[in-house]
Amino acid sequence: MRITLLAGGVGGAKLAEGLAAICPPENLSIIGNIADDEEFHGLWVSPDIDTLTYSLADMIDRKQGWGLADERHRVLAGLERLGCDTWMSLGDQDMATHIFRTQLRNQGVRPSAIAQTIAESLGVKAHILLPTDDPLQTRIKTEQGWLSFQEYFVRERCQPDVLDIRFKGAEESWPTPEAVQAIKNADLLLIAPSNPIVSIAPILAIPGIRQAVAETRAARVAVSPLIGGRTIKGPADRMLVASGFACNSLGVADSYAGLIDGLVIDDEDQAEREELEARGFQVLTTSTLMTCAEDKNRLAKDVLAFASTVGVEEAATC
Amino acid sequence: MRITLLAGGVGGAKLAEGLAAICPPENLSIIGNIADDEEFHGLWVSPDIDTLTYSLADMIDRKQGWGLADERHRVLAGLERLGCDTWMSLGDQDMATHIFRTQLRNQGVRPSAIAQTIAESLGVKAHILLPTDDPLQTRIKTEQGWLSFQEYFVRERCQPDVLDIRFKGAEESWPTPEAVQAIKNADLLLIAPSNPIVSIAPILAIPGIRQAVAETRAARVAVSPLIGGRTIKGPADRMLVASGFACNSLGVADSYAGLIDGLVIDDEDQAEREELEARGFQVLTTSTLMTCAEDKNRLAKDVLAFASTVGVEEAATC
Numbered sequence: 001m002r003i004t005l006l007a008g009g010v011g012g013a014k015l016a017e018g019l020a021a022i023c024p025p026e027n028l029s030i031i032g033n034i035a036d037d038e039e040f041h042g043l044w045v046s047p048d049i050d051t052l053t054y055s056l057a058d059m060i061d062r063k064q065g066w067g068l069a070d071e072r073h074r075v076l077a078g079l080e081r082l083g084c085d086t087w088m089s090l091g092d093q094d095m096a097t098h099i100f101r102t103q104l105r106n107q108g109v110r111p112s113a114i115a116q117t118i119a120e121s122l123g124v125k126a127h128i129l130l131p132t133d134d135p136l137q138t139r140i141k142t143e144q145g146w147l148s149f150q151e152y153f154v155r156e157r158c159q160p161d162v163l164d165i166r167f168k169g170a171e172e173s174w175p176t177p178e179a180v181q182a183i184k185n186a187d188l189l190l191i192a193p194s195n196p197i198v199s200i201a202p203i204l205a206i207p208g209i210r211q212a213v214a215e216t217r218a219a220r221v222a223v224s225p226l227i228g229g230r231t232i233k234g235p236a237d238r239m240l241v242a243s244g245f246a247c248n249s250l251g252v253a254d255s256y257a258g259l260i261d262g263l264v265i266d267d268e269d270q271a272e273r274e275e276l277e278a279r280g281f282q283v284l285t286t287s288t289l290m291t292c293a294e295d296k297n298r299l300a301k302d303v304l305a306f307a308s309t310v311g312v313e314e315a316a317t318c
Numbered sequence: 319m320r321i322t323l324l325a326g327g328v329g330g331a332k333l334a335e336g337l338a339a340i341c342p343p344e345n346l347s348i349i350g351n352i353a354d355d356e357e358f359h360g361l362w363v364s365p366d367i368d369t370l371t372y373s374l375a376d377m378i379d380r381k382q383g384w385g386l387a388d389e390r391h392r393v394l395a396g397l398e399r400l401g402c403d404t405w406m407s408l409g410d411q412d413m414a415t416h417i418f419r420t421q422l423r424n425q426g427v428r429p430s431a432i433a434q435t436i437a438e439s440l441g442v443k444a445h446i447l448l449p450t451d452d453p454l455q456t457r458i459k460t461e462q463g464w465l466s467f468q469e470y471f472v473r474e475r476c477q478p479d480v481l482d483i484r485f486k487g488a489e490e491s492w493p494t495p496e497a498v499q500a501i502k503n504a505d506l507l508l509i510a511p512s513n514p515i516v517s518i519a520p521i522l523a524i525p526g527i528r529q530a531v532a533e534t535r536a537a538r539v540a541v542s543p544l545i546g547g548r549t550i551k552g553p554a555d556r557m558l559v560a561s562g563f564a565c566n567s568l569g570v571a572d573s574y575a576g577l578i579d580g581l582v583i584d585d586e587d588q589a590e591r592e593e594l595e596a597r598g599f600q601v602l603t604t605s606t607l608m609t610c611a612e613d614k615n616r617l618a619k620d621v622l623a624f625a626s627t628v629g630v631e632e633a634a635t636c
Contacts, residue, residue: 040423041417042424043417072390072392072410074390074392074410074412075393075410075413075417076414078410078413078415079414079417079418081414082418083435083439084418092393092576093393095396095417096392097397097398097400099359099361099393099413099417100359100361100396100400100402102360103359117400117401118400122400124416
């Protein structure tokens, strides 16, 4: 079974790990979010893609969920000594990734080919795909004005109220052929329990990706990032509200309107099941919290078992 | 007294430190060698300038004479994991300098302004000047073909026979106004005990620099890098021979023909004094070995005392 996963950073990487553990990883394609990318110190940093790569390479800092394990920050200290703004935490080993990526980008190599090369070099067998090779950036409007995602997320620690969110460059962007193929050829299209508004939406904002997801014959299942109507970490709950969606699994489903057939929600949110089903979604209720490898593998198994019924029931409906 | 020093890497940095210790550092200008610069991993590395800067900032690795003290190489290990050639040893803190320099170069800032910014950020009070902002690269012909300086020096460990040496870009290069002013306005122009062939010659190969040195009214004194006809470290002795000069202080003096008035040689080479004087050079014989701060300061004092007589005697001769 060919599985394609749309994923953001930490939550997406956790489900990707579960899937890679229980499926042949070469049948797993993960389309990551690049709208959080930003240049720091002249180096191109791609936080969500790196989180996916480092997680699947088993090199991730398990405690914080991002960055490499056993990091130091001596380069950053050196940059600070030279008067640079160093609010974006970049470890020394991680810096190698950014230096390598930037060099290849400046040589004209496609960003998606670079991501694949990095993943292969670190021993990742699943396919990490970029949704587009074009510039695409999440812009977040606050009372301070428009911020990049990292400025909002890291520098301002998600404190400012979010007044508006835009994906700069999305309308003009072309999908990568690899991402379109992975969506078209998938038996199962999954959306990870990532932030629907700033992790998944920018992927779906690329017209060619949105169209491929709308048209694929794959069963399409999203995993809600909410547990009891709240996120474990990060501002997804507040962002759902700021974007006009309900802060519950109904809001998550609405944010994917027309693009999913089934939704996996946490046991804590089972009260919403009936209304989801009334709206035409197939629903799996299970524990979606992933704190260890066993959690990830079990959720991946649950999702796959559920997804196989989504395909069947939908076929029966046709 | 305004002193301008032409200097290469390690030997040049040692005399620079001595001078900075005994003179008001704001009256000291050091024109460094940039023909050893090279791009590694997309980052612009300027080894001789960094050695000068780190030495004067008292951050140098005293044991090896270059690089920063207490370095680790985690970035380099990361780059190696990504399949990069990592024969050029670059420490983590050092990497910050290269990242910073590259970012500013890509923004169009003049390389000499960047060098000054780095030096100031690290607390260096002497003026570290670049001889040119134009591309200039030492090329070394060996039986393997033409190599860059770092390929010859670091990768090949100076093993191949040197068949020819060229300074690519020298003829078309313009001196920086700061370097020309520092030579013109100096009371004393010193040439450090650096490699005459690959550290000092590329500076003097810039037509505007050569002309300024030829025309300055400053007393001009070189310190021979040889002790007993040999170098402490590095291939200067073999390179003198390969370039058609004698491997002694006479050869060093010849390599600076028309550009120096006096020469400082080591006690071990005092047998050559008479012939140097016969050729019209004023000569100081002293211990030129610099292994500690006291050595550096003492040599700097000896050189300054000698240089003051060079100016006086020359004036008397006119």
